[in-house]
Amino acid sequence: MTLQKKATVVSTSVAALLTLMKLVIGIASGSVAVLASAIDSILDMFVSIFNYFAITNSEKPADKTFNYGRGKIEALASVIEGTIITMSGLFLLYHAIKKAMDGTVSQYLDISLIVMILSLFITVFLVMYLNKIAKKTGSMVIKADALHYKTDVYTNAAVLVSLVLVNVTGFEIIDVIVGSAISLFIIYSAYELIHDGILVLLDRAVDDKIVIDIEKIINSNDSVNAYHLLKTREAGHQTFVEVHLVFDCIITLMDAHRASDDIERKIQELDEQRDWVINIHMDPYDDFMIDHK
Structure with a gap:
């Protein structure tokens, strides 16, 4: 129990x-x-x-x-x-x-x-x-x-x-x-x-402090050129995080995946009591900026 x-x-x-x-x-x-x-x-x-x-x-x-x-x-x-x-x-x-x-x-x-x-x-x-x-x-x-x-x-x-x-x-x-x-x-x-x-x-975002900490983790990774569509929410004991990471188009899939895993691990370490569900989408260029011009 x-x-x-x-x-x-x-x-x-x-x-x-x-x-x-x-x-x-x-x-x-x-x-x-x-x-x-x-x-x-x-x-x-x-x-x-x-x-x-x-x-x-x-x-x-x-x-x-x-x-x-x-x-x-x-x-x-x-x-x-x-x-x-x-x-x-x-x-x-x-x-x-x-x-x-x-x-x-x-x-x-x-x-x-x-x-x-x-x-x-x-x-x-x-x-x-x-x-x-x-x-x-x-x-x-x-x-x-x-x-x-x-x-x-x-x-x-x-x-x-x-x-x-x-x-x-x-x-x-x-x-x-x-x-x-x-x-x-x-x-x-x-x-x-x-x-x-x-x-x-209504899927309110998590506390601002946690969002800021997540942004710092993403920005500290040298392999990431930019990011967009960072979304967070909570449901019971689970905390959901979604984000699009922009990498250099010549980076290998292995290196991009390795960088994403590192970011995911650091986010989980922000609060190990939480059950984190993190979904990272990898982009070869900043399609968000192009779509919103």
């Missing part, structure tokens, strides 16, 4: 545990903040399960149907996850408004406090673990999962503060305000997931 899959199994298990704890207490206590956190944990669990299947499919090799592999499934999963998070935020905002109108009073505050403290510590350790895996693998899905649970750390802390204040002051409006704030924060946090996922689906 790959690190990405292990991470999704861990996050799914943790989400299931947190869901059970918060849902029971949230329903029993009537606290909209605890219930909001419980609903978010339910969504976490289903999203983590979805991420497991997304990663499983994205890791499948290219075939006759999917010539470039299925790496974009991770970006699609990120967009879906962000959409689900947004919907959950709107649902929680509705419950906060409903409690304010109904005037419901929270109960079992002591038990709720214990549950939220445990949830906070568990979630902090989970975020640390997911961030570690995301850095090792470069997986967009795991990065999205880590960001998602990072928002849970803030929401759990906010719920905890809310419960303490309600317990001390007896003002239920605090629970309503915190619940509403959490829902808005959840909606805001989902924007980055949707934004990044859509850019990958």
Whole structure:
């Protein structure tokens, strides 16, 4: 089992545990903040399960149907996850408004406090673990999962503060305000997931720094006279690079191929954690300039 899959199994298990704890207490206590956190944990669990299947499919090799592999499934999963998070935020905002109108009073505050403290510590350790895996693998899905649970750390802390204040002051409006704030924060946090996922689906180029480094590698090779149509994109764990290299027309195919291999090797060394897919087209003259005169 790959690190990405292990991470999704861990996050799914943790989400299931947190869901059970918060849902029971949230329903029993009537606290909209605890219930909001419980609903978010339910969504976490289903999203983590979805991420497991997304990663499983994205890791499948290219075939006759999917010539470039299925790496974009991770970006699609990120967009879906962000959409689900947004919907959950709107649902929680509705419950906060409903409690304010109904005037419901929270109960079992002591038990709720214990549950939220445990949830906070568990979630902090989970975020640390997911961030570690995301850095090792470069997986967009795991990065999205880590960001998602990072928002849970803030929401759990906010719920905890809310419960303490309600317990001390007896003002239920605090629970309503915190619940509403959490829902808005959840909606805001989902924007980055949707934004990044859509850019990958639209074949956004890799970071400018990497593109500049690739250009430096090409320019440093004495056998290359010029280059054009440098294109880059990412899909899951793969980074695609395409470029046309212009050689002297009298160079041998062997020498041109050797120079291309050297450039390809140096590009791969820029980040050995990436799975590079490099396609170099060799030109005997700069046909790009001729075609665009």
